[in-house]
Amino acid sequence: MTTNKKIIMLLFAALNIAAATAQDYARPVTESYTEPNNSEDKRFCISLSVGAAIPLSKFASTSVKGTFWDFHSIDSTHLEGFAKTGVNFTLTGSYLFPGNFGIMVMYATNSNAFDIYTFSASVGLPSSSNSELYSENEYLIGPFAVFPQGNFRFTFNALVGLASIAYPEITCNAHDTTYTYDFQGGSGFAYNLGAGAEYNFSKWFAASININYMNASIQYNGFSITRNIPGYYTAYYSSPTDVLSLPTGILKITAGVVLRF
Numbered sequence: 575m576t577t578n579k580k581i582i583m584l585l586f587a588a589l590n591i592a593a594a595t596a597q598d599y600a601r602p603v604t605e606s607y608t609e610p611n612n613s614e615d616k617r618f619c620i621s622l623s624v625g626a627a628i629p630l631s632k633f634a635s636t637s638v639k640g641t642f643w644d645f646h647s648i649d650s651t652h653l654e655g656f657a658k659t660g661v662n663f664t665l666t667g668s669y670l671f672p673g674n675f676g677i678m679v680m681y682a683t684n685s686n687a688f689d690i691y692t693f694s695a696s697v698g699l700p701s702s703s704n705s706e707l708y709s710e711n712e713y714l715i716g717p718f719a720v721f722p723q724g725n726f727r728f729t730f731n732a733l734v735g736l737a738s739i740a741y742p743e744i745t746c747n748a749h750d751t752t753y754t755y756d757f758q759g760g761s762g763f764a765y766n767l768g769a770g771a772e773y774n775f776s777k778w779f780a781a782s783i784n785i786n787y788m789n790a791s792i793q794y795n796g797f798s799i800t801r802n803i804p805g806y807y808t809a810y811y812s813s814p815t816d817v818l819s820l821p822t823g824i825l826k827i828t829a830g831v832v833l834r835f
Contacts, residue, residue: 616777616834617676619668623784623830627684627710629657630823631789633739636689638696642818645697653741653757653794653820656693657708660686662826664786670720678718678731680766682788684710684824688742697746704743710824712737712788714766727772727780737764737790739822754800757818764790772832780832787825794818 633655638644641652662684670676686708694701716733738761745754768786775781796814 617670619666619670619832619834621664621666621668621782621830621832623664623782623828625662625784625826625828627660627662627686628825628827629655629659629686630787630825631821633657633686633820633822633824636692636696643693643697645699651816651818653818655708655820655822656689656696657686658689660684660708662824662828664784664826664828664830668718674720674722676718676720678716678733680712680714680731680733680735682712682714682786682826684708684712684826686710686824693744699746699748701744701746703745706742708742709740710737712764712766712790714764714788716766725774727774729768729770729772731766731768731786733766733768735764735766736761737788737792737822739790739792739820741794741820750803752802752804754802755797756800757794757797758814759795760792760820762791762793764788768826778834780834782830782832784828784830785826786828787823790822792820792822794820 632652634657635654636656638654640647641650641654643654644650662682664680664682666678666680668676668678688703688706688708690701690703690706712735714733714735716731716735718729718731718733721728721730740760741757743754743756745752766786766788768784770782770784772780772782795817796812797816797818798813799811801809801811
């Protein structure tokens with residue numbers, strides 16, 4: 575092989591080495607990337623809790639004087655609840671905005687017994703009911719706040735919405751005549767003020783204890799009375815335009831679970 579050919583081959587080899595080196599120098603360095611840990615910033619939350627539903631205000635009252643159930647005076651438009659402590663189930667869904675404030679929706683249902691024995695003693699007539707349980711539902715929405723403290727989170731809410739309460743059908747026995755009272759509707763504006771404490775077992779799961787106070791202005795749009803003398807006749811009276819009121823308060827003390835995602 576001639577000297578010129580050897581020189582040319584050496585030059586091509588040198589050029590190839592230089593080109594490869596230049597490419598390696600120009601290639602960007604790839605660094606490993608780790609997704610930040612957002613365990614403290616789970617935005618969506620669902621909670622389910624159960625506990626006591628303690629009646630307050632007229633919902634718990636057993637005094638009939640001057641009310642609709644006072645048969646010895648002029649009829650009033652005010653009802654008394656005769657409700658006993660019952661059971662509450664609450665389901666909430668919430669979204670937390672940056673800054674530890676967010677929005678919450680709440681559905682709650684309460685089962686409170688109607689104290690028919692105290693009712694009978696108060697009105698002075700043996701009485702019965704088609705259902706000794708109130709059917710109560712709450713549909714609420716509003717802001718809430720979160721304050722983290724170590725493994726704990728403390729929450730506060732202020733919600734507004736609608737509450738509905740079906741008043742039991744009541745039958746009073748007066749000698750040989752029965753009077754059955756049936757109330758229509760049963761809903762009104764409601765608000766809820768609450769606080770809770772959550773203990774975090776992980777970034778997805780927590781246990782909670784909660785206290786909520788719900789207040790509602792329940793109205794019944796009309797009622798009817800069925801008068802029955804067995805073996806003689808049955809008469810039906812309707813008052814569709816009369817509005818009866820039942821100011822309602824319920825204190826809910828519950829415990830439950832929280833799921834975050």
